[in-house]
Amino acid sequence: MRLPTKEKWVWLVPLIILIILWQFIAVYVVKKPEILPSVTAVIFSFYELRNYILPDILVSLLHFAMGMTSAFAVALPLAIAMGWYDTVFKAVDPIVELIRPIPPLAWVPLAIAWFSLTHFAAGFIIFIGAFFPILIASYTGFRDVPKVLVETGKVLGCIGNRKLIRYVAIPYALPSIATGTRVGMGVAWMCVVAAEMFGVSKYGLGCRIFTKFFPWHQMDYVVAYMLILGLVALCIDRVFRHFVEGKLFKWKKGIVK
Amino acid sequence: MNHKLELQHITKTYITEEGEMTALDGVNLEVKPAEFLCIIGPSGCGKTTLLRMVAGLDHPTSGTIILDGKEVKCASPDRGMVFQEFSLFPWRKVLKNVEFGLEISGMRDKERQAIAEKYIALVGLQGFENHYPYELSGGMKQRVAIARALATEPSILLMDEPFGSVDAQTRNILQEELLEIWARTKKTILFVTHSVDEAVYLADRVAVMSARPACLVKCLAVDIPRPRKRTSAEANEFRAKLLMWLSLERSKACVTV
Ligand SMILES: Nc1ncnc2c1ncn2[C@@H]1O[C@H](COP(=O)(O)OP(=O)(O)OP(=O)(O)O)[C@@H](O)[C@H]1O
Ligand SMILES: [Mg+2]
Numbered sequence: 001m002r003l004p005t006k007e008k009w010v011w012l013v014p015l016i017i018l019i020i021l022w023q024f025i026a027v028y029v030v031k032k033p034e035i036l037p038s039v040t041a042v043i044f045s046f047y048e049l050r051n052y053i054l055p056d057i058l059v060s061l062l063h064f065a066m067g068m069t070s071a072f073a074v075a076l077p078l079a080i081a082m083g084w085y086d087t088v089f090k091a092v093d094p095i096v097e098l099i100r101p102i103p104p105l106a107w108v109p110l111a112i113a114w115f116s117l118t119h120f121a122a123g124f125i126i127f128i129g130a131f132f133p134i135l136i137a138s139y140t141g142f143r144d145v146p147k148v149l150v151e152t153g154k155v156l157g158c159i160g161n162r163k164l165i166r167y168v169a170i171p172y173a174l175p176s177i178a179t180g181t182r183v184g185m186g187v188a189w190m191c192v193v194a195a196e197m198f199g200v201s202k203y204g205l206g207c208r209i210f211t212k213f214f215p216w217h218q219m220d221y222v223v224a225y226m227l228i229l230g231l232v233a234l235c236i237d238r239v240f241r242h243f244v245e246g247k248l249f250k251w252k253k254g255i256v257k
Numbered sequence: 258m259n260h261k262l263e264l265q266h267i268t269k270t271y272i273t274e275e276g277e278m279t280a281l282d283g284v285n286l287e288v289k290p291a292e293f294l295c296i297i298g299p300s301g302c303g304k305t306t307l308l309r310m311v312a313g314l315d316h317p318t319s320g321t322i323i324l325d326g327k328e329v330k331c332a333s334p335d336r337g338m339v340f341q342e343f344s345l346f347p348w349r350k351v352l353k354n355v356e357f358g359l360e361i362s363g364m365r366d367k368e369r370q371a372i373a374e375k376y377i378a379l380v381g382l383q384g385f386e387n388h389y390p391y392e393l394s395g396g397m398k399q400r401v402a403i404a405r406a407l408a409t410e411p412s413i414l415l416m417d418e419p420f421g422s423v424d425a426q427t428r429n430i431l432q433e434e435l436l437e438i439w440a441r442t443k444k445t446i447l448f449v450t451h452s453v454d455e456a457v458y459l460a461d462r463v464a465v466m467s468a469r470p471a472c473l474v475k476c477l478a479v480d481i482p483r484p485r486k487r488t489s490a491e492a493n494e495f496r497a498k499l500l501m502w503l504s505l506e507r508s509k510a511c512v513t514v
Pocket of ligand 1: 271272273278280299300301302303304305306307341451469
């Protein structure tokens with residue numbers, strides 16, 4: 001999407017207004033940094049925390065990657081089976097629907113019991129969070145493959161399910177899989193903070209907020225790390241969209257935009 | 258045994274919620290090699306069902322279908338099919354769509370591209386090889402579908418109202434092109450239509466189907482020399498004859514047409 005240059009920068013206006021408003025309220029209205037730190041204090045804390053930020057981001061990304069890759073690796077084959085074979089769907093769907101509503105946080109005790117206080121425990125919580133969005137969106141994609149495309153595949157020589165899945169179902173379902181992955185990444189990032197609250201490691205964005213800054217009421221540090229959490233997630237999403245949606249799904253243009 | 262295709266007493270009964278529904282009731286038909294046969298009948302009489310069974314996508318409740326001396330059991334690329342609805346793979350460009358059957362059969366890149374290009378030229382779409390289906394008009398999509406069906410060199414082409422969803426002028430052009438392709442490739446063509454004009458212009462023989470439960474009521478040889486003129490006296494005469502047979506059937510029909 002190409003905007004005229006004037007519109008390209010409109011987003012800056014509300015952002016600047018918001019920052020000015022925040023600074024004004026913090027300094028002249030609230031006046032208590034432990035309730036609302038000022039913008040300048042937050043910016044200064046980035047400078048003070050400069051040696052911690054990178055290791056914390058890397059550890060959080062490690063947890064995130066562990067959870068996401070394992071969720072993807074388990075959800076995708078299951079989604080193919082559930083989406084393609086109706087019997088599998090009927091057999092497995094009740095279990096999925098039973099486990100799905102359990103909040104990932106409720107898995108924390110089990111995660112710690114199974115993996116003790118390791119990176120794997122955090123990865124597991126994130127796995128739970130990312131798994132279901134990927135699974136549901138993907139199997140919906142497989143179930144929606146139009147009959148006429150399947151039959152076209154058959155008439156053109158796709159004998160057997162394996163070829164049909166490979167040449168017809170997977171390409172058709174890819175956009176749904178991508179959407180599920182994107183939603184899953186959002187949930188996974190939320191779970192990063194939750195998973196790190198319980199001291200599974202000494203580093204990590206969530207860990208730092210809850211175990212270091214919050215007990216000392218260092219709200220300027222907390223807000224700085226909140227902003228980092230937002231920015232990292234934004235970057236991940238942008239990179240994903242750039243590589244996956246922009247490059248892989250040109251053919252979808254006619255359908256969605 | 259010089260028949261290309263033989264339908265022997267085909268019946269098809271669907272089990273629906275309201276009970277059994279007989280769609281086809283004892284259809285017998287013989288098709289000669291290189292013949293252009295049109296099947297015409299009221300909507301919902303079972304034309305698509307019949308064609309899908311010849312393609313091997315569905316099985317008759319009783320009766321046998323014999324193609325080239327062998328009974329049809331399942332789908333195979335030796336029968337090309339053009340579906341009533343648009344059936345291009347939306348994620349593949351025109352060239353890749355036409356290549357599909359060849360790719361499945363394991364042909365090498367260069368070879369299949371050459372063949373695909375030949376058929377794309379045959380349907381007059383040079384220059385559109387790298388377009389996605391959403392960038393094509395309805396008529397162009399059906400041309401690609403025809404090229405794709407021809408690319409695997411099937412011995413018989415099954416076409417289910419392929420021009421049903423394009424405008425009248427485009428339809429006339431496509432009909433002319435199809436006749437040219439037919440003359441050049443010497444394929445046997447089984448062509449379903451509900452347009453009397455189309456049948457009279459295209460067919461060597463027209464098979465008229467009755468309303469449900471359908472059987473073939475009449476096979477009429479179209480003995481008008483080619484190239485035909487749509488408005489010639491002979492064509493009008495034949496059209497009148499065909500319309501009479503159809504209205505006879507329609508008066509018996511209890512389905513809304
Ligand atoms: N899978 C199915 N289950 C139950 N009934 C079916 C099924 N497929 C088709 N039918 C019924 O069989 C009859 C014939 O359908 P078919 O699609 O062959 O008609 P058609 O002659 O191709 O009609 P049209 O010209 O509108 O395309 C219809 O009454 C339809 O309701
Ligand atoms: Mg039909």
